[in-house]
Amino acid sequence: MKLEISVIIPVYNEEESIEPLFAALYPVLKSLGRSFEIIFVNDGSRDRSFAMLYDLHKAHAEVRVVDLNGNFGQHMAIMAGFEQARGDKVITLDADLQNPPESIPDILAKMDEGHDVVGSYRMGRQDPLFRKVVSGMANRLTNRMARLDIRDYGCMLRGYDRRIVDIINASCETTTFIPALGRKFAVNSVEIPVPHRAREKGVSKYGIAQLIRLNFDLMTSFTLAPLQMVTVSGMVISVLSFVLVCYIMLRRLIVGPEVEGVFTLMGIQFLLTGITLMSLGITGEYVGRIYREVSRRPRFVVKKTYDHE
Numbered sequence: 230m231k232l233e234i235s236v237i238i239p240v241y242n243e244e245e246s247i248e249p250l251f252a253a254l255y256p257v258l259k260s261l262g263r264s265f266e267i268i269f270v271n272d273g274s275r276d277r278s279f280a281m282l283y284d285l286h287k288a289h290a291e292v293r294v295v296d297l298n299g300n301f302g303q304h305m306a307i308m309a310g311f312e313q314a315r316g317d318k319v320i321t322l323d324a325d326l327q328n329p330p331e332s333i334p335d336i337l338a339k340m341d342e343g344h345d346v347v348g349s350y351r352m353g354r355q356d357p358l359f360r361k362v363v364s365g366m367a368n369r370l371t372n373r374m375a376r377l378d379i380r381d382y383g384c385m386l387r388g389y390d391r392r393i394v395d396i397i398n399a400s401c402e403t404t405t406f407i408p409a410l411g412r413k414f415a416v417n418s419v420e421i422p423v424p425h426r427a428r429e430k431g432v433s434k435y436g437i438a439q440l441i442r443l444n445f446d447l448m449t450s451f452t453l454a455p456l457q458m459v460t461v462s463g464m465v466i467s468v469l470s471f472v473l474v475c476y477i478m479l480r481r482l483i484v485g486p487e488v489e490g491v492f493t494l495m496g497i498q499f500l501l502t503g504i505t506l507m508s509l510g511i512t513g514e515y516v517g518r519i520y521r522e523v524s525r526r527p528r529f530v531v532k533k534t535y536d537h538e
């Protein structure tokens with residue numbers, strides 16, 4: 230019989246959340262009256278998470294566990310889950326209960342209507358104000374540059390049709406951002422609002438450094454616009470400088486030698502140095518990405534999968 234639904238949950242040091250998550254998730258899935266599997270991907274947790282997942286696997290025929298050989302990050306963990314998923318519809322979810330499992334039937338209802346990717350955005354997002362403001366700006370910037378229309382990049386409660394999952398599995402980038410990848414290939418996507426709760430147990434795995442890293446990866450993965458901006462700003466500055474040089478040469482001939490505005494010159498010089506360094510950094514991000522791709526190391530390594538039958 231064909232399996233209908235796969236739910237994929239990446240888990241990294243979530244020992245406090247696993248029990249309440251499962252207690253909320255399992256009845257929701259049972260009540261659907263459809264065949265399902267839950268795939269927990271253990272992303273190199275160093276706490277009791279794996280032991281707890283293993284117990285769930287032993288106790289429930291629907292639970293599978295993919296144990297990764299280290300910490301490869303949330304998106305690679307989901308990728309590992311995608312490769313294992315057998316369901317016709319695949320749903321991703323965070324382990325920390327910030328997206329309530331009760332919203333899963335809403336996602337499925339939209340998928341039943343024929344939408345191949347069903348995204349979600351957090352209503353009344355319960356995160357620190359600073360994070361909300363920064364992520365709002367990052368959402369808008371990324372959408373513009375990558376030509377996407379994802380309302381909330383941080384919301385992982387999403388549904389993907391089998392066809393989309395197969396396409397995502399076939400794209401073998403070393404770093405990626407799954408919701409954006411799904412959206413790129415979707416032909417009929419939709420987004421629904423979901424309630425959002427504060428993280429009750431454990432701590433967020435994303436500090437400011439990881440969030441910056443994630444956004445650079447998102448950028449280099451989906452758009453060349455920053456490189457074009459570098460080129461265009463270089464061209465504009467060159468043209469302006471050329472006009473300025475002509476003007477200074479003329480003044481030199483007409484007015485004679487002048488030494489004035491040294492500080493203005495320093496100011497301009499600092500600005501140009503800043504632009505140069507930033508451009509170098511942007512170029513470097515893309516070069517770094519190429520470096521990672523050509524090194525051809527596996528994106529993630531599965532230590533063992535725990536299946537039934």
Ligand code: UDP
Pocket residue numbers: 238239240241242243272300301302303306322323324325327383432433434435
């Ligand atoms: N996660 C993971 N690997 C990591 C970091 C996070 O599998 O390296 C999982 C984590 O266990 C959770 C989800 O990804 O299920 C989202 O993480 P978190 O809640 O810390 O992110 P936030 O909600 O703060 O953006």
Ligand code: MG
Pocket residue numbers: 323325327428433
């Ligand atoms: Mg979270």
